Amino acid sequence: MSNKTTKWFTSWFNTPFYHILYKDRDDTEAHAFMDTLTNYLNIPERGTILDLACGKGRHARYLNKIGYNVTGVDLSENSINFAKQFENNSLRFEVHNMCKPYHKQFDAVFNLFTSFGYFENDEDNLNTIKAIKSNLNEFGFGVIDFMNSEFVIDNLAPEDVKIIDDITFNLKRYLENDYIIKDISFTENGNDYNFQERVKAFTLNDFETMFEAADVHLLDVFGDYKLHKFNAKTSERLIMIFK
Template identity: 30%
Template sequence: MPQGSDTSSQESKPWYATWFDTQFYKLLYAHRDGQEALQLVDWLERDLNITPPAHVLDLGCGRGRHSVALAQRGFTVTGLDLSSQSLKDARLKAEQAQVSSSVTFLQGDMREALPTTFDGIFNLFTSFGYFVDPMDDRRVLDAVVQMMATDGWFLMDTLNPTWVVANLQESEEQSIPGYNVHIKRSLHVDRVVKEMHFEKHTTRTAVEGEDGVLEDLPEEYHAREEVRLHPQSWFEKHFGEVGLSIEVMAGHYDGQPFDSQMSSRMIFFCRKR
């Protein structure tokens, strides 16, 4: 039986409470950078007149790639995430980029509002739709509105369900440092599920990651991601109910207009009413 996610302690927790703290998450997504955030900032500055200095919240900041990119562009940034390991990595990334004075990382649950208001709030790269109860997603929006300044804005970036269903890649093989990864994707009612099975290379005795040799990793590991595919109509309904008005909807990080069939992303730019 594969080790790791099959332990009883992990089974008792939702996938998002454990996966982002693992070395396997870091290895699988080590190639990601902050380019999407830079493209978004270019679009905000060019077309929507959103410019630094502004105090912004990176909601579900993960390992800080977007927070750091935003700080480098002149924003004062607070990053909020549930994962302690991701926040540790984010603080190191900010230090290496010499923007530690401009970015603060906090651990917390995005369903609970911070006692601070922000000029703008980002929720990027599908950091939404993880919870079992869909009303928890609504609670996130309630918290967002509580944290927005009077004339504040909210930018949400998530998957376009129509595109996902039409373009679902059901199986994939990847090779990462020390491991082969077998990936299977499937649709379950209103969710897309990604199952990942890691098998260590037989020729390797240690796994070397971005921060050196990673010791004591198992021969095999299984992980799972699940994201609820809320349609455009869900966001329109719930944004309206919490007091958000959609000003612009884009389908790409550079601000290209949303196309319901061709766009892989749904990017909403909202203002507080």
């Protein structure tokens, strides 16, 4: 297997094109979700939050703005270098691999917007959950906000085209060996680019198995950003609260 496949996320997430393709993501919805989630978890005032796979730090920055002491970590050096301009005495960013425990404990560890299931090696997915557990203090909560794979597979749009900043992105989506795959191809300045996103189509059942293996306790499962009950057929998200 080529290194390109094993580590697709290290190259794609490090390109400016990744951020161009997804720049219209809805911040309003994301902020409302952060408000709802932190209220629901009752995180103490100025409580500490680890944002795992924080990207360029947009959620970490908002969590900091509403009063929390936030550490954002991500594997992408480019993203972290960008995020560092926003640091203050209660907001910091660091390059870190989420399969390994971070050196601190927190009131909450958030893994948001399907930033899980990238690894080819199942052990790495399990290690990420173990790492989250070790990064929680005794009152802390872990949150994994994943897609509802069943719903996504049922509603997969095989092809579409997005034109953003004069770049025509051709997107193809399909299921292969338990991975939901998105092929992304485009031309810019006469150069052809091809990238691929691969996310393991984990179900709630799969997570329950991993949680058991990591010795963490699943407390709640929600199906959307307003924290409505999870329904395998109709929910868009799979949001799990554990400790």
